[in-house]
Amino acid sequence: MLRLLDIEYNKLRYSRSARILIITYFILITFIALIASIEFNIGQIEFRVADQGIFNFPYIWHFNSYIAALLKLFLAIVIVSMMSNEYSNRTIKQNLIDGLSKKEFIMSKFLTVLVFSGISTLFLFAVSLILGYSFSDFTEFSIVFSDLEYLVAYFIKLTGFFAFCMFLGILVKRSAFALGFLVVWYIFENILFAVLNFKVFRNTDIAEKIMQFFPLESMSNLIVEPFTRLNAVQTAASQIGSELDKDYSIHWYQLLIVIIWIAIFVYLSLALLRKRDL
Amino acid sequence: METILSLNNLTKRFGKLTAVDNLSFSIEKGNVYGILGPNGSGKSTTLGMVLNVVNKTSGDFKWFDGTLSTHQALKKVGAIIEHPNFYPYMTAEQNLGLVCKIKGTNTQKIHEKLEIVGLLDRKDSKFKTFSLGMKQRLAIASALLNDPEILILDEPTNGLDPQGIHQIREIIRKIATGGTTILLASHLLDEVEKVCSHVVIIRKGVKLYSGPVDEIVNSHGFFELKATDMRKLEELLEAHPKIEKITNKDGVFTAFLNDPMEAEEINSYLFEKGLSLSYLIKRKESLEEQFLQLTNQTTQN
Numbered sequence A: 001m002l003r004l005l006d007i008e009y010n011k012l013r014y015s016r017s018a019r020i021l022i023i024t025y026f027i028l029i030t031f032i033a034l035i036a037s038i039e040f041n042i043g044q045i046e047f048r049v050a051d052q053g054i055f056n057f058p059y060i061w062h063f064n065s066y067i068a069a070l071l072k073l074f075l076a077i078v079i080v081s082m083m084s085n086e087y088s089n090r091t092i093k094q095n096l097i098d099g100l101s102k103k104e105f106i107m108s109k110f111l112t113v114l115v116f117s118g119i120s121t122l123f124l125f126a127v128s129l130i131l132g133y134s135f136s137d138f139t140e141f142s143i144v145f146s147d148l149e150y151l152v153a154y155f156i157k158l159t160g161f162f163a164f165c166m167f168l169g170i171l172v173k174r175s176a177f178a179l180g181f182l183v184v185w186y187i188f189e190n191i192l193f194a195v196l197n198f199k200v201f202r203n204t205d206i207a208e209k210i211m212q213f214f215p216l217e218s219m220s221n222l223i224v225e226p227f228t229r230l231n232a233v234q235t236a237a238s239q240i241g242s243e244l245d246k247d248y249s250i251h252w253y254q255l256l257i258v259i260i261w262i263a264i265f266v267y268l269s270l271a272l273l274r275k276r277d278l
Numbered sequence B: 001m002e003t004i005l006s007l008n009n010l011t012k013r014f015g016k017l018t019a020v021d022n023l024s025f026s027i028e029k030g031n032v033y034g035i036l037g038p039n040g041s042g043k044s045t046t047l048g049m050v051l052n053v054v055n056k057t058s059g060d061f062k063w064f065d066g067t068l069s070t071h072q073a074l075k076k077v078g079a080i081i082e083h084p085n086f087y088p089y090m091t092a093e094q095n096l097g098l099v100c101k102i103k104g105t106n107t108q109k110i111h112e113k114l115e116i117v118g119l120l121d122r123k124d125s126k127f128k129t130f131s132l133g134m135k136q137r138l139a140i141a142s143a144l145l146n147d148p149e150i151l152i153l154d155e156p157t158n159g160l161d162p163q164g165i166h167q168i169r170e171i172i173r174k175i176a177t178g179g180t181t182i183l184l185a186s187h188l189l190d191e192v193e194k195v196c197s198h199v200v201i202i203r204k205g206v207k208l209y210s211g212p213v214d215e216i217v218n219s220h221g222f223f224e225l226k227a228t229d230m231r232k233l234e235e236l237l238e239a240h241p242k243i244e245k246i247t248n249k250d251g252v253f254t255a256f257l258n259d260p261m262e263a264e265e266i267n268s269y270l271f272e273k274g275l276s277l278s279y280l281i282k283r284k285e286s287l288e289e290q291f292l293q294l295t296n297q298t299t300q301n
Helices: A002-013 A016-037 A059-070 A072-088 A091-097 A102-135 A149-172 A175-200 A206-211 A215-222 A231-239 A252-275 B043-050 B070-074 B092-103 B109-116 B132-144 B162-177 B189-195 B230-239 B263-272 B287-300
Strands: A039-042 A045-048 B003-014 B017-028 B032-036 B058-063 B077-080 B150-154 B181-186 B198-203 B206-212 B222-227 B243-249 B252-257 B277-283
Touching: A002 A016, A002 A072, A002 A102, A002 B092, A016 A059, A016 A072, A016 A102, A059 A072, A059 A102, A059 A149, A072 A091, A072 A102, A072 A149, A072 A175, A091 A102, A091 B070, A102 A149, A102 A252, A149 A175, A149 A215, A149 A252, A175 A206, A175 A215, A215 A252, B003 B043, B017 B043, B017 B058, B017 B181, B017 B198, B017 B206, B032 B043, B032 B189, B043 B058, B043 B150, B043 B181, B058 B070, B070 B077, B077 B132, B092 B109, B092 B132, B109 B132, B132 B150, B132 B162, B162 B181, B162 B189, B181 B189, B189 B287, B198 B287, B206 B287, B222 B230, B222 B263, B230 B243, B230 B252, B230 B263, B263 B277
Parallel strands: B032 B181, B032 B198, B077 B150, B150 B181
Antiparallel strands: A039 A045, B003 B017, B003 B058, B198 B206, B222 B252, B222 B277, B243 B252
16 A cells, blocks of 8 residues: 555656645645734724634634635646546556556555545644634633544545546546536536526425535535634624524535545546556 | 466457457567567557556456466566657656556666666656657666566567667667567567567467467578579579479579478589589578568468
C-alpha cells in the first residue's frame, strides 16, 4: 500500500502545476481566518463578523468545514488531471507494462484521494482549533470537542467528490472535458431537482427524497449551509416572523449514501480500465 | 530448454476484424526472436495482449512456468511498445526512478543503464526536451532496469534517423551478446535478419512460420559464379546433378542447389573439367528473399 502511494507521490511531486494547486488550496484554507477581520458599517452600527460568533465552538466545526469544502475544486483539478494525464501521456500503458496491475493502478489513485481528504481534514482541524481558541467565547474542553462529526462528514464529502473526479478522469480521458462534464452533471442534477420539485411533485418533499440519492446532491447534503444557524440571523428571522427550523445535523444514512457512491466510483473506474484496450 | 513465454491459440477481435487469429508459439530462453510482418499484421496487438494492455478475446498465454500472475511476471520483463511513454515534466533519472518503484527493484542501476544507452550526461534533463532517438534510448534503459529475463521491443527504430537506427541496433546487439532473450517486432526485414536467430512470421494475424531464421524456406542456398569462359561454365553447371537451376544476372551465374554442396566441391569439380573461376561465393537466401518466397507461397495456396 505504501508502495502504491509512493509511486503516486513521485508522479505528483515533480509536476509543477499540481504542486502549485495543492499549495494554493492549503493556503486558501488558512485564509478562512481572514473572515475574522471583515468589518463593515450598516448605518450607525459597526459590524464585525468575528463578533457574530462564527468562530465559537462547536459552531466553528460546522462553519469551517462548510467553507473549506467550497475550495475542494482546486484539488479536484489536480485529481482529474492526474487521471487523464496518464492517458494523454500514455504513461498508463507503460505503467501496466512495467508490472503494475490495473487494480494496483486504481488503488494508487484512490489511496491518493484518501490521503488528500485525510490531510485536508487534519489541516482543517488544526486551523479551526487555532481560530476557535483565538475567538471563541467558550473554550471548555467538552464544548471544543463536541460536534466533531462535521469533520467526519467533511472527510467523506471530499473523498466522495474526489472519487467522482477520479472516475470522470478515467471515463473522459481529457482533463478539460472531464471538468466540463462535472459542471454539466452539476447543472443536470439541479435542473432535475427543479423539475421534480416544482413540476412533478409539487408541494411534497418527494423530490428531495429522490434527489438525496444523486452523487453531488448527496455530497452537498452532508454539510448543510451554516449561515442561517447564526444567532444574528435567527433573531432577525424571528423578528420578521418566520421560523427557521432547518435540520443542521448529520445523519448516518447521508454518510452511507456517499460511501456507497465512493464504492461505485472506484469500482466503475476499475471496471472501465479492465474493459478498455489501451 | 526453459520456456519464457508461450502463446496458445491467442485470438483478438476488434468487432468484425480479427487482428490476431489463433496464434501459438513459444519463446525459449537465450534466443533472439523476431516477430515479422507487414504493418497492421497484428504484431503490436499480440505484444499488447501478453503485456496486459490489450484484452484477449480467446486463447491464452503463459509467462515463465505459469505460476505468476501476468503483472508479477511483467516485473521480470523489460518491454517498450511503439513510442516511448514517460512523464514529460520529469527528468530522465526521475522517470527511471519511478519505473524502479513500479518494478520493485532498487534504484542503483539507473546510472549504469543510462550509461549503456549513452544518456548519462542528460540524466537531469526533462523528458520533454529529448529528441525521439533519445526518448527511444531512454525507453531501452528503462526496460533494462530490472535486468530482465526477456527484453521485448516493438518497432524500436521506427521514425529514427539513420544515426539513431544505428545506435539502437548497436545497443540491441550488445544486449543480445550478453545472453538476454530478446523479442523484437519489426516490419524491417534487414533489422530482424541482423539480430535475430529465430523468427515468427505473421500476416493478417495468422502465423505463417516460426522457427530458426535459416530454415524458413526449404533451400540449400545458391552459388554465384563467374569465369572467363562463361559458355563453358554454363554447360558444366547444367551437367552437375546437384544444380537445379541457373540464372544469369549482370554477367554472374546464380546456381540454385537441390542438394547440399559446399563451395570446395563445385570448385574442384569445375577445376577438374579445366575451368578456373574468377568469382565464387556461396550464399543463403536473404531473409527478404525467403520472406517474399514464403508469403508468395501462401498467397498461391
